Every structure is written in C-alpha cells, then in structure tokens.
Amino acid sequence: MKVKPDYAICELADLQKRQSLSFTLNVKDEVVSGFLVVTEQGFRAYKNSCPHWGVELNWKPDEFFNVDFTHLLCSVHGALFKPDDGECVFGPCVRQRLEPIPVKVIDGTVYYSGK
Numbered sequence: 424m425k426v427k428p429d430y431a432i433c434e435l436a437d438l439q440k441r442q443s444l445s446f447t448l449n450v451k452d453e454v455v456s457g458f459l460v461v462t463e464q465g466f467r468a469y470k471n472s473c474p475h476w477g478v479e480l481n482w483k484p485d486e487f488f489n490v491d492f493t494h495l496l497c498s499v500h501g502a503l504f505k506p507d508d509g510e511c512v513f514g515p516c517v518r519q520r521l522e523p524i525p526v527k528v529i530d531g532t533v534y535y536s537g538k
C-alpha cells in the first residue's frame with residue numbers, strides 16, 4: 424500500500440525512545456487526532472478519544488501509560504486499556520475499546536495508512 428508523504432507521523436526510533444507520542448494529521452477533510460504507543464507486540468496507534476466520554480486521554484503531552492507502563496491510562500476517570508488491543512480492563516468503560524488507527528512503517532518512518 425502506498426502512503427502519502429504528508430501522512431508521515433514520526434520516526435520509529437523516536438517513538439521507541441519516548442514510548443508514546445501524540446499526533447494530529449489533516450486527512451482529506453478530516454482531522455485525525457491520535458497517539459502511538461510501543462507495546463510488547465511492536466507498536467499501535469489509537470484515536471485519542473476515551474470511549475467513556477469521548478475526551479482526550481492524556482493530560483500531559485505524549486504521556487499515555489500508567490506509572491508502571493502496563494496499561495494506557497485515561498487521566499479523566501482512570502480507565503485502563505490494554506496497549507496491544509485497546510480494550511478497557513478497568514474503569515467506567517470496561518470491555519469497550521480505543522479505536523485503532525491504521526499505520527505502517529516504511530524505511531524507518533511511521534505513516535498513517537488509512538483512506
């Protein structure tokens with residue numbers, strides 16, 4: 424699948440150093456606001472929208488993990504999500520999921536690969 428250079432999000436090495444990273448892209452007429460996280464399976468991207476209230480999860484830039492880096496944390500009411508599939512396992516939206524965003528790596532750069 425081809426990706427547009429405009430849809431480049433970050434360098435994979437930069438993501439691996441930071442563990443998580445937020446991004447915003449203009450894709451056609453839509454603004455895609457999401458975040459990337461490093462997981463045991465590699466990395467994942469999700470929309471930055473909690474399934475509980477539809478608000479952004481993080482209260483600090485680029486920080487989405489809980490303190491022991493086992494789960495993704497919604498800072499509003501403390502919901503915890505599994506990094507690899509975005510399923511909520513604790514909090515007010517248990518069994519709901521973060522919405523995945525399609526991404527792929529080409530030559531060390533992470534690209535949005537939807538649409």
Ligand code: FES
Pocket residue numbers: 473474475476477478497498499500501502514515516
């Ligand atoms: S808004 Fe995320 S847990 Fe309530």
